[in-house]
Amino acid sequence: MEAYLKYYDLLELPPEATIEEIRKNYSDLKALYSGESIEIKALNTDFSRELQQDFLFRLDDAYAQLTLLLESKRPAVTNTAVTMDDGLRDWIKSINCFTGAALRNIRERMGVDLKDIFAATRIQPQYLEDIENDKFGSFRAEVYLRSYLIEYTRFLSLDTQKVLADYLPRYRKFQGHP
Amino acid sequence: MDNPGKQCKIWAVGGGKGGTGKSFITSNAGTCLALKGYKTILLDADLGGANLHSFFGLNRPRYSLSDFFDKKIPLQDIIVPTGIANLELITGSIGSLDSEGINYAQKQKLFRHIRALDADHILIDLGGGTHINTLDTFLLADKMIVVTTPEITALENMYQFIKSVYFRKMKFIFKTYDLNTTIQQTWKNRATYNIRSLKDLIAHLRESSDHVRGIFDHEMSGFVVLIVLNQVRTTKDILVGENLKSVCMNFLGLPVVYSGYCRQDEAVHDNINSKEPFLIFNRISPVVKEIKTLTENIITGTHLSVRKELDNGSLSKIL
Numbered sequence: 421m422e423a424y425l426k427y428y429d430l431l432e433l434p435p436e437a438t439i440e441e442i443r444k445n446y447s448d449l450k451a452l453y454s455g456e457s458i459e460i461k462a463l464n465t466d467f468s469r470e471l472q473q474d475f476l477f478r479l480d481d482a483y484a485q486l487t488l489l490l491e492s493k494r495p496a497v498t499n500t501a502v503t504m505d506d507g508l509r510d511w512i513k514s515i516n517c518f519t520g521a522a523l524r525n526i527r528e529r530m531g532v533d534l535k536d537i538f539a540a541t542r543i544q545p546q547y548l549e550d551i552e553n554d555k556f557g558s559f560r561a562e563v564y565l566r567s568y569l570i571e572y573t574r575f576l577s578l579d580t581q582k583v584l585a586d587y588l589p590r591y592r593k594f595q596g597h598p
Numbered sequence: 599m600d601n602p603g604k605q606c607k608i609w610a611v612g613g614g615k616g617g618t619g620k621s622f623i624t625s626n627a628g629t630c631l632a633l634k635g636y637k638t639i640l641l642d643a644d645l646g647g648a649n650l651h652s653f654f655g656l657n658r659p660r661y662s663l664s665d666f667f668d669k670k671i672p673l674q675d676i677i678v679p680t681g682i683a684n685l686e687l688i689t690g691s692i693g694s695l696d697s698e699g700i701n702y703a704q705k706q707k708l709f710r711h712i713r714a715l716d717a718d719h720i721l722i723d724l725g726g727g728t729h730i731n732t733l734d735t736f737l738l739a740d741k742m743i744v745v746t747t748p749e750i751t752a753l754e755n756m757y758q759f760i761k762s763v764y765f766r767k768m769k770f771i772f773k774t775y776d777l778n779t780t781i782q783q784t785w786k787n788r789a790t791y792n793i794r795s796l797k798d799l800i801a802h803l804r805e806s807s808d809h810v811r812g813i814f815d816h817e818m819s820g821f822v823v824l825i826v827l828n829q830v831r832t833t834k835d836i837l838v839g840e841n842l843k844s845v846c847m848n849f850l851g852l853p854v855v856y857s858g859y860c861r862q863d864e865a866v867h868d869n870i871n872s873k874e875p876f877l878i879f880n881r882i883s884p885v886v887k888e889i890k891t892l893t894e895n896i897i898t899g900t901h902l903s904v905r906k907e908l909d910n911g912s913l914s915k916i917l
Binding site: 432444448449452453457458459460461462463464465466467468471475 | 748749750751753754756757794795796797838841842844845848849850905909
């Protein structure tokens with residue numbers, strides 16, 4: 421994962437970015453740096469054909485590496501997503517409060533077993549259960565919980581940002597710093 | 599003199615090109631802070647033509663900064679009210695910070711006196727140009743703000759200004775470590791090292807030794823310039839600010855934050871010409887909200903990310 425951070429950095433995205441966000445930023449940056457924008461032209465001697473080519477090459481590389489990374493995780497996700505009908509999707513969309521119980525509810529209605537998530541993410545089922553039981557004490561630091569939640573929500577094709585924004589404040593409150 | 603109990607924050611507003619609206623942004627960000635209840639003092643240090651007082655419908659104050667330097671009149675005594683609660687003004691004068699007679703020690707003295715003033719925020723309007731005194735004053739501030747417009751000439755001057763400021767700071771820091779010859783020698787032999795830009799120079803120096811790398815990490819990491827984009831006309835213009843963050847990082851190697859923007863509005867023009875404080879007299883121009891947002895972002899150091907808002911349409915389209 422460490423090696424991928426520099427790719428995310430180059431695309432100006434956090435590591436929890438979705439494939440859509442990666443695609444979007446890639447095309448925006450590509451347009452900015454290959455075009456004739458005033459931001460670039462004003463650089464004068466700080467910009468050259470050579471520097472531009474080098475940068476665009478690194479941009480392409482980052483995009484290729486990240487799509488490869490995310491798509492290698494995709495198969496598991498799409499397998500479960502098949503069972504998601506429109507009714508289920510709308511129901512999930514209407515949820516705003518992602519407590520552990522709500523997350524379990526969603527997972528069970530999708531017919532996904534914790535073992536499936538473990539198989540794809542290698543996150544110990546015990547931790548997944550702790551997430552669903554709001555057992556905040558199991559997570560020494562926010563960074564662990566955060567990365568588990570990202571994997572968990574990605575597997576279920578949930579809106580990662582939305583879940584993080586709702587779930588993490590409760591953990592922080594438990595930890596004593598709101 | 600030092601009063602650790604109450605430390606005011608010093609904002610310096612500069613940015614190369616003249617006419618980009620530095621005084622407009624300074625006076626209105628100041629008004630915005632004052633309306634929020636912060637005790638705020640504006641310091642007009644525009645070398646070319648100090649006229650911040652005009653934004654408040656005031657005549658040129660009797661005393662100015664040169665009286666502080668030449669006649670040793672206390673700073674406290676050259677402050678004038680602006681007519682807005684919590685907001686006061688100190689006027690510079692032509693040459694007040696320009697003169698070669700004012701050295702670094704005197705500027706530091708000025709800053710000590712400024713910091714000792716009873717205020718929450720002091721906003722310094724620096725005017726255009728890259729005079730050494732302008733750069734030094736900019737560097738002594740807590741918030742280094744650059745006002746530019748989405749025009750190639752303004753951006754060129756802005757890049758030059760940021761680079762000059764960074765280089766000035768780098769030279770100053772290296773001097774305190776007795777390494778000033780290192781920079782000079784490296785720059786002199788730049789062809790040998792294949793150094794073509796400031797970014798190359800920084801990269802080269804960083805790789806020269808762990809000691810130098812440590813100096814960069816320790817002393818230069820806090821260097822962040824805040825960008826305000828003025829006279830924006832289209833939604834595409836708004837994105838220029840966000841692009842600048844990317845461009846400055848990738849091609850100048852310097853971190854900047856996009857604090858906010860103000861659109862081009864005839865109302866602003868009218869208020870300035872009738873010498874009315876814009877934020878007080880105008881309640882309907884969208885610029886009012888834009889000033890509030892950028893002021894808030896400067897206080898918190900927040901980067902304005904507009905791409906998403908533009909995509910989902912939550913940002914009002916200008917055209």
